[in-house]
Amino acid sequence: MAEPSLTPLWDVHVHLPAYPDPASVIAGAAARGMRLVSVTTSPSEAARNLEARRSNPAVVKCFLGVHPSEAASTPGGLEELDPLWREADGVGEVGLDPRYSEISDGSPQMTLFRGQVEVAERLGKPVQVHSRGGEAACLDVLEVHSPRSVLMHWFESEDLLERAVSGRRRFVSFGPALLYSKKLQRCARRCPPECTLVESDGPVSFAALGGVGGPGTAPSVAFRLAELWGRGFDEALEQLYANAGAYLG
Numbered sequence: 001m002a003e004p005s006l007t008p009l010w011d012v013h014v015h016l017p018a019y020p021d022p023a024s025v026i027a028g029a030a031a032r033g034m035r036l037v038s039v040t041t042s043p044s045e046a047a048r049n050l051e052a053r054r055s056n057p058a059v060v061k062c063f064l065g066v067h068p069s070e071a072a073s074t075p076g077g078l079e080e081l082d083p084l085w086r087e088a089d090g091v092g093e094v095g096l097d098p099r100y101s102e103i104s105d106g107s108p109q110m111t112l113f114r115g116q117v118e119v120a121e122r123l124g125k126p127v128q129v130h131s132r133g134g135e136a137a138c139l140d141v142l143e144v145h146s147p148r149s150v151l152m153h154w155f156e157s158e159d160l161l162e163r164a165v166s167g168r169r170r171f172v173s174f175g176p177a178l179l180y181s182k183k184l185q186r187c188a189r190r191c192p193p194e195c196t197l198v199e200s201d202g203p204v205s206f207a208a209l210g211g212v213g214g215p216g217t218a219p220s221v222a223f224r225l226a227e228l229w230g231r232g233f234d235e236a237l238e239q240l241y242a243n244a245g246a247y248l249g
């Protein structure tokens with residue numbers, strides 16, 4: 001007897017190159033009918049991420065970018081990635097985070113972030129932004145440039161949420177912390193359903209969830225969103241699938 005098939009769920013932010021065996025993560029996602037957007041943190045992960053997509057292009061999209069944590073150690077990041085960005089599906093993970101280093105104008109982090117947003121804008125590709133503690137500074141840059149679409153990943157600022165999703169094709173993604181964090185649940189309630197996406201940030205694991213993490217948690221996050229929206233699970237999956245399509249283009 002054939003199982004009724006659900007709408008595919010996109011985990012829009014996972015670090016496949018950071019797993020010891022990306023192929024098993026891809027196989028697990030494929031078996032659950034899921035799709036993955038895999039991001040990099042440094043140029044050294046680019047080849048592994050392109051290979052992840054090549055091995056299963058129906059399941060994996062490949063984004064390339066330099067994470068704010070690497071800004072000080074990869075001054076040549078953009079030159080290395082320049083020839084590869086054209087074959088990527090998007091630019092990420094990029095952003096600003098004052099926990100790593102200075103984010104003021106002219107700092108290595110700000111220069112790297114701006115440069116990568118300009119790449120996304122020039123190539124007409126979606127971008128994924130890490131903005132912890134630097135939310136307003138990230139939004140300032142994103143409002144000057146106009147990449148085709150923007151995802152603010154693991155966005156936790158209730159006050160800036162409306163600003164983050166104002167404009168065309170602006171999205172916020174919620175991950176496993178939505179299952180227990182009251183603050184994220186308040187953010188998710190304020191975020192319009194048509195601007196919402198689901199992520200795992202795997203291989204990050206969550207102590208509050210007994211140490212689990214990865215794309216396998218994404219259906220629970222989608223289920224929690226359905227509850228917060230007061231919608232059925234299948235209806236929520238359809239909304240999330242349409243949103244991923246609008247984000248990825």
Ligand SMILES: [Zn+2]
Nearest residue numbers: 013015093201
């Ligand atoms: Zn990440």
